[in-house]
Amino acid sequence: MGFIEKISPKWAYKREAWRQANEIQKRNYDAGMYDRQNRNWFAHNESGEQTDKYFRGTVRARSRDLERNSDLMNANIPPWVRNVVGKGYTLEAKTDDEEFNDNIEKLWVKWCKKDNCDVTGSQSFWEMARMAIRRKRVDGGILFIKCYTRGGIVPFKLQALEVDELDEVQSKPNYEGNKVVGGIEYNSYNKAVGYWIKEYDIEGYLKSVSRFVERKNVIFYFSKTRPSQIREMPEMSATIGRIKEVNGYIEAATIKERIAACLSVFIKKELPTGGIGRTNTVKGNRKYDDLELTPGLITDLNAGDDIQVVNPGNSATNGSDFIKTTQRLISAGQGISYESTSRDLSSANYSSARQATIEDEETFTPEVQKLQDEFLDETYETFVISAVLSGAIQCPDFWTNKEKYLEHEWNRKPKKWIDPQKEANANKIAITTGQKTLNDIWREDGKDFKTVLDDMKKIEEYANQIGLDLNFPYLKGGGENAK
DSSP states (O other): OTHHHHHOHHHHHHHHHHHHHHHHHHTSOGGGOOSTTTTTOOOOOOOHHHHHTTTHHHHHHHHHHHHHHOHHHHHSSHHHHHHHTTTOEEEEEOOSOHHHHHHHHHHHHHHTSHHHHBTTSOOOHHHHHHHHHHHHHHTSEEEEEEEOOSSSSSSOEEEEEOGGGBOTTOOSOSSTTOEEETTEEEOTTSOEEEEEEOOBOTTSOBOSSOEEEEGGGEEEEEOOOSTTOOSOOOTTTTTHHHHHHHHHHHHHHHHHHHHHTOOEEEEEOSSOOOBTTBOOOSTTOOOOTTOOOOTTOOOOOOTTOEEEEEOOOOOOOOOHHHHHHHHHHHHHHTTSOHHHHHOOOTTOOHHHHHHHHHHHHHHHHHHHHHHIIIIIHHHHHHHHHHHHHHTSSOOTTTTTSHHHHTOEEEEEOOOOOSSHHHHHHHHHHHHHTTSOOHHHHHHHTTOOHHHHHHHHHHHHHHHHHTTOOOOOTTSTTSSGGGO
16 A cells, blocks of 8 residues: 555555455456466357357268268267167047047158158158157257158158258248248248248259248257357257367377387398399299298298397276267266266166166257147148048037147156166056056056057957956956956
């Protein structure tokens, strides 16, 4: 404080207090400091589209390159595919009309075959669903166009398109007052009203005019993480840099091991070989031009010749810990466990494996809900309407009770149990304590309770017909526990 303190101690005290408070305020957030550790960390705030649009194509191309060439990249994609879609879902119509339920469920199973649901006739419906999850991880999203065309059991099919098909140079909107950004037309509330799709001729050349498709006929499957985000971004973007680093390390380590496996032999001759102006004075000397190192080789050398061996040897460096740690970081960056991506269960027991499965299930659940809400439900509802319009399903009061006839549920087909005995005992306890019902158990197994009960009835009837006592507790008269 010095001179000011001599003139006015009160003023000097206030000045020092303000200075200290200002220093404390400056360090409220270490991440906001521009000190030595953060001096090269440059970041600024932009809208979601401004942040993404200049890098979207590059990140997508690099993500696809790793998908084609990186085993570690491909280790992080299948867990999402098999846990979100897996074997597919079983449709359960929930109307009061049992005849309608049975007919629409049977028709849905037929429609899901590739020749009925895909305009190209190359993928079944569940194959397209699995592809949607994969493309969302790698590309950021995928487009499905609803096509109303002839052929198939109902006049409705899906056309899958990559996000590259959006015409990003299109600027003139289809409706006055709208704006086109990234090939998507938006209204004043930034709600998508349609998509501009690139057109190609039969030889694959791009046409000068794109076609406009109304939003109601397009399923744009992607995740929005910021309010200002309007288009997709590859969901592997946060980890593809680290995946590339691991690939580079593995490649360098592989080259090192290949070099270490090499053995070079140089033969040092005591007598010079023949040549211009030089002669070999010893008769019967052997030439080594055609001699190669082979397993179990036993041979003689010329008198006086010596061998010098160059053996690089093998380094003691072990990269497995580095790769495992990095793979854990990559898995964590995608929100899933290391075991689900590496399939390495060497350090897992039943409890840890089950806990990891539960945590992973919580991660996959939002994606399951999104798939059902935005892809499965919309596809099914369009399918039902097309079936009624085409006469494939007879339903006279459909249009007066439309919402009722569109009610349904999706039952996931079950995964294998980690420990069948423990899982079965857990279900038994849950039922006896009222935590679950039989319907809950069957739904978790991807089964419709009506189908299960019908199967039980068929089994019981056939068993009685052939005079067989199954002694199943759930069958009438099948033992003491059934009474």
